[in-house]
Amino acid sequence: MTVVDFIQKVLLDYGFSESWASIVSNLAIALLILLACFLARKIVKLLLTNVIGVYVKHSKSKWDDILLEQKLFSRVANMTPAIIIHVSASAFPVLQVWIQRLAFSYIILAAILILYSLMDGFESMYRTLDVSKEKPIKGMLQVMKIILSIVGIILIISVLLDKSPLVLLSGIGVFSAVLLLIFQNSILGFVAGIQLSENNMVQVGDWIEMPKYNADGDVIDITLHTVKVQNWDKTITMIPTHTMVSDSFKNWRGMRESGGRRIKRSIFIDMNSIQFCTEEMLERYEKFNYLTEYIQEKRQEIKAYNAEIKGDPNQLVNGRRMTNIGTFRAYVQEYLGNLPTLNQDMITVVRQLAPTEHGLPIEIYCFSASTVWVEHESVQGDIFDHILAVVPQFDLQIFQSPSGKDFM
Known part of the structure; x- marks a missing residue:
């Protein structure tokens, strides 16, 4: 005698009609099974999370901590009710087949979710490694999840229809175009992810x-x-x-890995302030740091050159002369070449650009030793603070469009 028959017999003894006795007995068994499922899940979850949780806290391994965070053990506990229902389905002969099919389908779903947790745990652990920045696997795991989901859906449908999965797979060609349309972005993303990873x-x-x-x-x-x-x-x-x-x-990335961040900025010199250097100007410039040796060498070079030139030496256009703009460029070049905040292993150039209506551009092209944005901007600011301040010392003027007090 089954439990259902026993309850039904008791109800008949208490005066219930046969139909009501059958209904009440089935409901009672269903409630008992649901209660058993609830209690079993609670107990299994308690054992897995608490007992294993204590071990995890005292373990030095990171894997078990990550699996606990991904709720792997909770998802394992979720399979317990489905197993109980599948085993207890014989209590309902009429619905036994469908109850078992639904329970088994839920077991498949729970198993897929467990595999999801394992994948997420693996991805979390992989992200702690330095190689994860160069070779991310998140996209690949997402593709695996999609494939796993498709396999799970096929298995669930085959269980519900009581058909072999191979039968369903044999007809999947009919829906291939639809599947390609549905998963178009996923396929493109997967291929692109491989290219991004392989080509770095x-x-x-x-x-x-x-x-x-x-x-x-x-x-x-x-x-x-x-x-x-x-x-x-x-x-x-x-x-x-x-x-x-x-x-x-x-x-x-290339900039960050090179160890230098480019500075490329121009100042505009008023061309009306450009002139040949007088002896008084050269004597003054010669006292500037970084220019003493330069001016001495230039003087000798120009003197030797002009000695071979025929013509009136008092005329400025005859022979060679040093200019304040050229001396200024030489000063800035030497100044930059001695800055510890610049990457001296990379190119440093001070050059003239084509004159414009805003004056003569003098471009500073160099690389700071730091690639950090804030530090880079500080280095760049310090350089141009100094350059803008020393321009008048070379009898030059910065060009700026007239405004404000210029019209007063």
């Missing part, structure tokens, strides 16, 4: 610029579908992964 085009932590998507900042995550960029204003830009291959973007 972008890594987590890289500073990139992609004007098409108004992205200018650090890459903080690379997934199957998107590359997440935190812009300098702290906004987040999401860029489709496949566009990182099909479109152009600028990666500043």
Whole structure:
């Protein structure tokens, strides 16, 4: 005699009709099974999380901590009710087949979620390694999750329909076009992710610029579908992964790895202040740091050159003469060459550009020794603070458009 028959017999003895006795007995068994499922899940979860949790806290390994954070043991406990229902389905002969199918389907779903937790745990552990920035695996794991989900759906459908999964797979070609359409972005993202990783085009932590998507900042995550960029204003830009291959973007990683950050800025000299140097000017300039040796060498060189030139030496246009703008350029070149805040292993140039309506541009092109933005800007500011302050010492004037007091 089964438990259902026993309860039904007791109810009949108490005067219940046969139909009501059957209904009440089935409901009672269902409630008992649900109660057993609830208690079993609680007990298993308590054992797994508390007992194993104590071991995890005292363990030096990081793996078990990550698995606990990913709720792996809670998801294992979720399988308990389905197992109990599957075993107890014989209490309901009429619905036994469907109850067992549904319970087994839930077991498949729970198993997939457990595998998800294992993948997430592996990805979390992998992110603690330095290689994770160069070779992220998040996109690959997302592809594996999609494949696992498709396999799970096929298995669940095969269980519910009581058909072999091979039968379902044999007809999947009919829906291949639909599947390609549905997973188009996933396929493109997966292929792009492989190209980005293999060619080392972008890594987590890289500073990139992609004007098409108004992205200018650090890459903080690379997934199957998107590359997440935190812009300098702290906004987040999401860029489709496949566009990182099909479109152009600028990666500043090379600058960071080179150990120098470029300074490229011009000051504009009023061309009316440019002149040949007089003896009095040269004697004054010769007292400046970095110019003593330069002026002495230039004087000898020019004297030797002019000795071979025929013509009136008192005429400035005859022969060679030093100019205040040329001496200023030589000073700035030497000044930059002695700055410890610049990367002296990289190029340093002070050059004239083509004259404009704003004056004669003198461009400073060099590299700071620090690639950190704040430090770089400080170095750049110090350089131009000094240059702008010494320009009048060379009898030159900075050009700026007339404004304010210029009209008074």
